[in-house]
Amino acid sequence: MEGSPGTTTRRGRPGHDQQAVLRTAVELFNRQGYDATSVGDVARELGLTKSAIYHHVPSKEHLLRTAIDEALDALVGALDDIAATDDLDAGARLRIAVRRSVTVLVEHLPAVTLLLRVHGNTPVQKAALARRRTIDERLADMVRAAVAEGAVRDDLDPLLISRLLFGTVNSLTEWVHGGADEVGAEALADAITTLAFDGLSRRPADPAR
Amino acid sequence: MEGSPGTTTRRGRPGHDQQAVLRTAVELFNRQGYDATSVGDVARELGLTKSAIYHHVPSKEHLLRTAIDEALDALVGALDDIAATDDLDAGARLRIAVRRSVTVLVEHLPAVTLLLRVHGNTPVQKAALARRRTIDERLADMVRAAVAEGAVRDDLDPLLISRLLFGTVNSLTEWVHGGADEVGAEALADAITTLAFDGLSRRPADPAR
Numbered sequence: 385m386e387g388s389p390g391t392t393t394r395r396g397r398p399g400h401d402q403q404a405v406l407r408t409a410v411e412l413f414n415r416q417g418y419d420a421t422s423v424g425d426v427a428r429e430l431g432l433t434k435s436a437i438y439h440h441v442p443s444k445e446h447l448l449r450t451a452i453d454e455a456l457d458a459l460v461g462a463l464d465d466i467a468a469t470d471d472l473d474a475g476a477r478l479r480i481a482v483r484r485s486v487t488v489l490v491e492h493l494p495a496v497t498l499l500l501r502v503h504g505n506t507p508v509q510k511a512a513l514a515r516r517r518t519i520d521e522r523l524a525d526m527v528r529a530a531v532a533e534g535a536v537r538d539d540l541d542p543l544l545i546s547r548l549l550f551g552t553v554n555s556l557t558e559w560v561h562g563g564a565d566e567v568g569a570e571a572l573a574d575a576i577t578t579l580a581f582d583g584l585s586r587r588p589a590d591p592a593r
Numbered sequence: 594m595e596g597s598p599g600t601t602t603r604r605g606r607p608g609h610d611q612q613a614v615l616r617t618a619v620e621l622f623n624r625q626g627y628d629a630t631s632v633g634d635v636a637r638e639l640g641l642t643k644s645a646i647y648h649h650v651p652s653k654e655h656l657l658r659t660a661i662d663e664a665l666d667a668l669v670g671a672l673d674d675i676a677a678t679d680d681l682d683a684g685a686r687l688r689i690a691v692r693r694s695v696t697v698l699v700e701h702l703p704a705v706t707l708l709l710r711v712h713g714n715t716p717v718q719k720a721a722l723a724r725r726r727t728i729d730e731r732l733a734d735m736v737r738a739a740v741a742e743g744a745v746r747d748d749l750d751p752l753l754i755s756r757l758l759f760g761t762v763n764s765l766t767e768w769v770h771g772g773a774d775e776v777g778a779e780a781l782a783d784a785i786t787t788l789a790f791d792g793l794s795r796r797p798a799d800p801a802r
Contacts, residue, residue: 415712416628416714417626417628417629419625419626419629420626420628420629475794500767503624505625534795535794535795536793536794536795537791537793537794537795537796538795539787540784540787540788541776541784544776544784545788545793547764547768548761548764548784548785548788549793551760551761551764551765551767551768552757552760552761552764554764554767555756555757555760555761555763555764556760558709558760558763559756559760567750567753575749575750575753575757576757578748578749579749579754579757579789579792580788580792580793581792581793581794582746582792582794583788583789583790583791583792583793584745584746584754584758584789584790584792585684585744585745585746585790585791586743586744586745586746586747587746
């Protein structure tokens with residue numbers, strides 16, 4: 385498995401190998417930090433040489449960008465889908481935005497986790513933060529629209545609501561691992577949407593215990 | 594400011610210096626990661642030599658442990674205060690636990706931020722994670738008690754409720770910076786408690802717009 389050119393079957397499947405390299409790199413970035421991870425670490429984890437890695441990907445930063453774009457594209461795609469529907473009021477759109485942000489997070493867990501840990505030291509990271517800010521602004525606008533429509537309470541700053549709401553969603557990366565024993569994406573989306581919109585308190589209308 | 598022994602006024606104030614070293618170290622750990630930060634970085638940031646730093650603190654890991662203990666002691670102290678009150682029902686205790694976890698986070702922001710980023714590679718980090726788990730279990734028990742009492746909805750897993758609730762609180766470290774222009778700790782605690790218990794949706798009983 386030391387992978388000198390032509391000696392491994394992996395070389396015959398570049399698409400497969402690129403995916404394996406990306407998956408392993410993102411796992412290491414999330415586990416030990418992007419700065420602390422070298423291309424050599426990724427090679428070692430895969431049982432390949434560094435030059436075998438460079439055959440598949442041009443740089444460590446390219447791996448970071450690919451993963452971050454996966455997460456950002458999925459989030460933007462979800463918001464674009466919602467924007468393209470015209471038969472829903474602002475409250476329903478916001479509810480769907482919360483649901484979809486949960487399912488995107490679970491379905492793209494390693495990439496979203498990496499995105500949320502990016503802190504902007506390089507051009508790739510700065511570009512990712514700028515795209516994240518645009519998404520955050522779209523989400524805050526959705527909260528403002530739902531407040532204006534009367535679906536969401538107007539006694540709290542919509543920007544604060546937006547930060548807390550999507551902060552809750554993002555906090556899933558701290559404990560969701562995508563294991564088979566865990567609550568699935570749809571059940572998580574149900575729970576978060578229910579809690580966020582209806583709150584923890586047992587409603588007075590609930591049957592007494 | 595290169596700090597050879599006896600030449601700076603800092604040497605005359607060891608307590609002050611230890612605090613300055615700790616504050617600077619935690620800031621660097623949070624900004625660039627614990628692993629990526631050396632004692633040399635801390636010295637450079639303070640305009641001191643490495644040996645001047647070692648005059649004040651025995652090691653980088655000691656700085657990490659001191660900051661983590663500050664955060665954990667504050668959180669445990671808040672929970673102990675709540676446990677010591679006997680005139681409150683479980684719903685009120687949970688509400689206070691949410692409030693206090695917000696105010697502890699804001700008041701000890703750098704230390705709590707560092708604590709939440711610890712991922713357990715060294716004995717100090719493993720010990721911190723073990724103490725964090727104990728706190729998480731106490732919080733989950735408080736949610737269970739509030740559900741059992743009928744104050745909190747029983748259609749969602751109490752452990753899931755606990756994770757989402759305190760995940761929301763912890764997500765504050767992503768955007769709260771303790772600046773004078775920001776919402777204060779008490780106002781944040783109000784907003785989070787209101788949202789968590791009463792939810793986003795405008796109540797049917799609210800006055801119509």
